[in-house]
Amino acid sequence: xxxxxxxxxxxxxxxxxxxxxxxxxxxxxxxxxxxxxxxxxxxxxxxxxxxxxxxxxxxxxxxxxxxxxxxxxxxxxxxxxxxxxxxxxxxxxxxxxxxxxxxxxxxxxxxxxxxxxxxxxxxxxxxxxxxxxxxxxxxxxxxxxxxxxxxxxxxxxxxxxxxxxxxxxxxxxxxxxxxxxxxxxxxxxxxxxxxxxxxxxxxxxxxxxxxxxxxxxxxxxxxxxxxxxxxxxxxxxxxxxxxxxxxxxxxxxxxxxxxxxxxxxxxxxxxxxxxxxxxxxxxxxxxxxxxxxxxxxxxxxxxxxxxxxxxxxxxxxxxxxxxxxxxxxxxxxxxxxxxxxxxxxxxxxxxx
Amino acid sequence: xxxxxxxxxxxxxxxxxxxxxxxxxxxxxxxxxxxxxxxxxxxxxxxxxxxxxxxxxxxxxxxxxxxxxxxxxxxxxxxxxxxxxxxxxxxxxxxxxxxxxxxxxxxxxxxxxxxxxxxxxxxxxxxxxxxxxxxxxxxxxxxxxxxxxxxxxxxxxxxxxxxxxxxxxxxxxxxxxxxxxxxxxxxxxxxxxxxxxxxxxxxxxxxxxxxxxxxxxxxxxxxxxxxxxxxxxxxxxxxxxxxxxxxxxxxxxxxxxxxxxxxxxxxxxxxxxxxxxxxxxxxxxxxxxxxxxxxxxxxxxxxxxxxxxxxxxxxxxxxxxxxxxxxxxxxxxxxxxxxxxxxxxxxxxxxx
Numbered sequence: 001x002x003x004x005x006x007x008x009x010x011x012x013x014x015x016x017x018x019x020x021x022x023x024x025x026x027x028x029x030x031x032x033x034x035x036x037x038x039x040x041x042x043x044x045x046x047x048x049x050x051x052x053x054x055x056x057x058x059x060x061x062x063x064x065x066x067x068x069x070x071x072x073x074x075x076x077x078x079x080x081x082x083x084x085x086x087x088x089x090x091x092x093x094x095x096x097x098x099x100x101x102x103x104x105x106x107x108x109x110x111x112x113x114x115x116x117x118x119x120x121x122x123x124x125x126x127x128x129x130x131x132x133x134x135x136x137x138x139x140x141x142x143x144x145x146x147x148x149x150x151x152x153x154x155x156x157x158x159x160x161x162x163x164x165x166x167x168x169x170x171x172x173x174x175x176x177x178x179x180x181x182x183x184x185x186x187x188x189x190x191x192x193x194x195x196x197x198x199x200x201x202x203x204x205x206x207x208x209x210x211x212x213x214x215x216x217x218x219x220x221x222x223x224x225x226x227x228x229x230x231x232x233x234x235x236x237x238x239x240x241x242x243x244x245x246x247x248x249x250x251x252x253x254x255x256x257x258x259x260x261x262x263x264x265x266x267x268x269x270x271x272x273x274x275x276x277x278x279x280x281x282x283x284x285x286x287x288x289x290x291x292x293x294x295x296x297x298x299x300x301x302x303x304x305x306x307x308x309x310x311x312x313x314x315x316x317x318x319x320x321x322x323x324x325x326x327x328x329x330x331x332x333x334x335x336x337x338x339x340x341x342x343x344x345x346x347x348x349x350x351x352x
Numbered sequence: 353x354x355x356x357x358x359x360x361x362x363x364x365x366x367x368x369x370x371x372x373x374x375x376x377x378x379x380x381x382x383x384x385x386x387x388x389x390x391x392x393x394x395x396x397x398x399x400x401x402x403x404x405x406x407x408x409x410x411x412x413x414x415x416x417x418x419x420x421x422x423x424x425x426x427x428x429x430x431x432x433x434x435x436x437x438x439x440x441x442x443x444x445x446x447x448x449x450x451x452x453x454x455x456x457x458x459x460x461x462x463x464x465x466x467x468x469x470x471x472x473x474x475x476x477x478x479x480x481x482x483x484x485x486x487x488x489x490x491x492x493x494x495x496x497x498x499x500x501x502x503x504x505x506x507x508x509x510x511x512x513x514x515x516x517x518x519x520x521x522x523x524x525x526x527x528x529x530x531x532x533x534x535x536x537x538x539x540x541x542x543x544x545x546x547x548x549x550x551x552x553x554x555x556x557x558x559x560x561x562x563x564x565x566x567x568x569x570x571x572x573x574x575x576x577x578x579x580x581x582x583x584x585x586x587x588x589x590x591x592x593x594x595x596x597x598x599x600x601x602x603x604x605x606x607x608x609x610x611x612x613x614x615x616x617x618x619x620x621x622x623x624x625x626x627x628x629x630x631x632x633x634x635x636x637x638x639x640x641x642x643x644x645x646x647x648x649x650x651x652x653x654x655x656x657x658x659x660x661x662x663x664x665x666x667x668x669x670x671x672x673x674x675x676x677x678x679x680x681x682x683x684x685x686x687x688x689x690x691x692x693x694x695x696x697x698x699x700x701x702x703x704x
Binding site: 003004005007008009011012013016017019021027030032033034035036037041042045046049051052053054055056057058059062084086087090094095096097098101112119121145174175199207211212213214216226229231232233234235236237238239240241242246 | 355356357359360361363364365366368369371373379382384385386387388389393394397398401403404405406407408409410411414435436438439442446447448449450451453464471473497526527551559563564565566567568578581583584585586587588589590591592593594595598
């Protein structure tokens with residue numbers, strides 16, 4: 001006899017990218033920022049290491065809401081703070097999609113959406129991209145409770161326009177989640193959607209551009225009524241005191257973030273050129289990773305060979321998108337090491 | 353038109369105890385520990401303030417699982433780590449109770465159970481205690497997916513025996529959650545339930561005895577198959593790097609925790625005597641708070657008067673248990689201040 005719901009019995013848990021406990025890997029597999037967090041964040045954390053840790057955190061992270069509202073030109077009641085944006089993704093499913101309800105996403109995209117749909121016992125419809133620069137038509141589905149669009153998209157790094165998202169927001173039933181986890185690395189963002197769409201939830205993450213994956217901080221922006229509904233299903237104290245202190249300090253030092261982002265973008269362009277020279281098919285990326293296709297040797301072997309040489313990247317084999325690699329943009333030195341090993345692997349394969 | 357499920361529309365969110373942003377309150381309302389966390393925890397946190405915060409945490413908190421297994425005499429696969437034990441409570445509901453499924457609890461108890469049941473769209477049956485030292489018979493319900501027992505119970509501070517929990521575990525359908533958030537303050541715990549019940553999940557919290565409410569750390573113990581099911585619905589990276597570091601250090605310094613607990617227990621006995629002398633009806637407590645009834649002046653007025661005097665306690669008005677106050681055990685100085693103000697409030701009421 002099982003103690004779990006049938007949908008839980010039937011599902012696999014989400015598989016995060018490998019976090020090797022062994023030292024010495026070049027980690028280009030989980031889209032972390034290669035640069036450290038702002039020194040001001042570390043200072044704020046040091047200052048927060050007091051006996052006050054014995055007390056509960058502010059359940060709403062009100063200070064962070066207020067600061068984020070100021071920074072992004074919103075009101076505090078348009079902001080919700082998550083234990084990572086994954087926490088916010090879970091909240092929107094929990095609040096809006098019951099058993100048998102419909103959740104829609106393009107394919108390929110962030111694989112956590114599917115896991116969250118399964119946890120809810122919801123139906124998931126995945127609509128394949130025909131062209132990564134355009135939203136597939138089939139995304140508009142009658143009765144959909146939640147429609148997910150990651151923009152820039154993962155694992156492709158590609159973007160669609162704000163206009164196309166606005167049009168989608170007009171046409172979908174239910175909530176449109178615009179997951180902007182990678183948007184600080186892009187040429188534009190879509191916060192203007194909040195000017196007129198009461199069904200749009202825009203998500204941000206501190207794990208990439210702010211170099212704070214280890215502290216689990218995400219933001220959600222939407223109409224106050226949308227935010228209020230999500231707050232009902234929020235874990236009572238979802239952010240630690242330290243994560244709240246770090247979030248505040250990070251929002252107070254945007255220039256540092258922008259500088260690190262500029263470096264990553266520059267390295268991204270270099271890497272893109274290098275991969276193309278090696279003969280890989282590279283997609284134009286607006287995020288902190290590159291998505292490339294490698295047929296000879298097969299992408300899986302490239303991934304495994306790199307891992308043997310202590311470089312971790314991510315291997316994907318999506319239907320319709322076989323033999324793809326996702327490479328996080330590291331420091332120039334890390335990327336140089338990657339390109340060197342990759343060249344050697346490709347040369348060995350060509351000779352064999 | 354609503355973007356939310358009917359069960360979410362109909363519910364109120366969980367209302368945590370007040371966390372005043374204003375300084376100067378004596379906080380005896382949310383069962384925090386009045387003593388600071390172990391110096392070793394603060395040292396470990398300082399050491400963890402490195403650029404590694406840019407990287408994701410270990411998704412399973414494997415180091416904490418291993419240390420907890422060692423400390424509590426279990427295997428690592430019998431341990432799950434939560435972002436507070438609230439996170440674990442949410443996981444068990446999410447994994448086991450679908451829409452319309454039955455969740456059972458005694459009444460009164462921790463009010464979050466009800467919120468979590470509503471989020472799932474589950475049916476909640478609350479069975480009133482007749483005697484706080486005994487589990488009510490009605491707790492055994494055919495088809496129940498989850499049965500919650502908080503032991504020591506909140507807000508009463510009372511306990512039932514391990515034998516009665518073992519008998520309940522044999523008789524319930526589904527999972528029995530034994531929420532031991534306060535158990536370090538009690539004379540005994542019920543981990544031995546895990547010797548033979550594959551449907552028992554025992555929960556622990558670092559928010560009370562370990563003085564770490566601000567870092568959100570909880571542990572769940574159960575059979576490996578039970579833990580595996582819960583892992584499927586866990587947020588992908590639920591604990592920050594810093595909370596994992598703190599949990600490890602706290603588990604490495606149990607003596608400090610036991611010393612602080614001994615102080616709280618001593619103050620609890622003093623406070624219990626003082627409250628009885630003031631004419632309140634006080635329940636015998638095995639936790640870090642006292643539950644008392646106050647009829648004249650009405651408990652609500654006592655709560656409000658104390659708040660005006662910058663002392664926060666909690667006021668409850670449960671059906672069948674009107675006019676009750678829950679007072680967290682603070683330092684001897686805080687408790688002295690409370691008793692002094694309480695005496696003055698009662699005297700003023702007697703004269704008016």
